[in-house]
Amino acid sequence: MIKTSILNFTLEELKEDFKIKGIKQYRAKQVFNWIYRNGILEFTNMNNLPNNLIKGLKKNYKITSIELDKKLISEDGTLKYLWKTEDNELLESVFLPYEEDSRYSICVSSQIGCSLGCKFCATGIDGLKRDLSTGEIVEQVLQIQVDVSHREFKIPQITNIVFMGMGEPFLNYDNVMKAVQILNSRKAFNIAKRKITISTAGVVDKIIRVAESEEQLGLAISLNAPNDQLRDKLMPINKKYNIKKIMKAVDYYIQKTNRRVSFEYVLMKGINDKEVHLFQLISLLKNKLVHLNLIPLNPVSELNISRPSQEVIDHFQKKLRENNITVTIRKEKGTNIKAACGQLRSSHKNGGS
Template identity: 40%
Template structure:
């Protein structure tokens, strides 16, 4: 029988668990704060608990821990890339980026990814497994302890598709937001998805004031299918319909990630159609110049062409920015560094 993973439980679940083992509910709050406010994991050192309870938890539950495997610091900005080793010897990665508005963490939600986007390094080995809520929150806590700073913004945009690991992702958000723990504002959390349409509806019904970010990358179904297999399942029409539902339910602006690929999705007809399909939707477009990878033989557009696309969208009254590139000298983009390391260490292990 698998032991319950104690630091993957929400505050409500921990209280319920304590009651189930004939303890007072407040013991659950003590354990929750120990994990998520104090960022500690050794139950034996939680002396506020009676010794009998500590021994019971040590013997009957599991505490999920991750370790820093390697840290890479950029020499061109304050970006840091972290590789973490998990209990099963898999590797995941996270990035800490410093902006004027605070410290942002980009974290992973899965080991690998099954979505198969052609220009993304994190999907090339497929999906290995989902991360637990504890493995997600511990990416935050390990980076904070290493940096000696508090993370104020979280982006679920590392390796993996958050909506493909829906339940654990929702629990992660609950845990990291709880005032008894990290207490981060929901408005400071961004969830990025390639467009799992049914889950966008589910997320809308959660009515969380987080930011939803959609990886779009083409306004044409046929072209999108070539670079994003998810488009074979859900059409752009279905995706935009779901986005409108989300926006209406949450009253939140949606971000569309648009990776610019030279002569693939940056042509005049692409931008014209993009403007058309987004008409009337409260949204923002984040233009991302392609980060070339070995397995995707396409080029990034020239700076002149990138700025031309930005100007065209702006002229059509669509909010648009060009993503500032961070940590370019340490392979800070999604999946690049982890894949380099795993390939040199027996493909998936170290």
């Protein structure tokens, strides 16, 4: 009998499913509590449930469906996890602690591989294998929360989620949005929607859809080129959704949500770091409610691209600031394990969506 992952369900859905199976609906809340409040990943250990119910749950459902393959620990506390799925695929997540401001962030994957084939990205090299299920997305957070917890399950509490791991989250829209609901649910992780950021290579129709939902989600655009000619080459999705269409959708998003949109620009030596690119970038972003993240490229061994000198990076930042554009240079974390979120799958991290 095929078991359903319990992490695929919102609480309301689980109550409904329990009802269909003849299980009292209040039991769903208890199960949610064990999993998301106590980090219990075995039905057998849910010790306020009767034995016959535990037996029934074990017969119909599973809790975990990814298992740890490898964990890399960086000197600065960053942790990179490589998970193996039930069909033997690999996916990555990164835990990024910012102790100084009590922020604990997880960069999650939304797909295995990616169909978008950005030229600076290792994830896209082999194309898309498949979408991750809602449960597989939620489980990355759950397992990391369990792994990093000490004293009580909730310490440290995960405070931020970024969909910047493997894959394009807006091409797995339904599963990602349901995962967002569970991450946000007060009965599960209780992470505020404004602390959940979706990074996209520019899937315009989904940017509009999120804007219309008026969800207070964070939105990040992986831009990486300030003109269509270059962006067509670096990010083939630009042929479908060009810069003009993206900027129009971003304006609409800002108008609907009144939220600042982040742009990511991976600086690549000799490719998008020239003076002309800087001026095009300024004219695209000037006078908009945006924040620009400059990301010096994390070299991908399979690709022959490097980052510009520090002088060029600083020059970009200075000129952008002079034009009143809010800009930061992404602080590198986990460099000794090549695990910064911008590097996670080796590209999305490198500036991937």
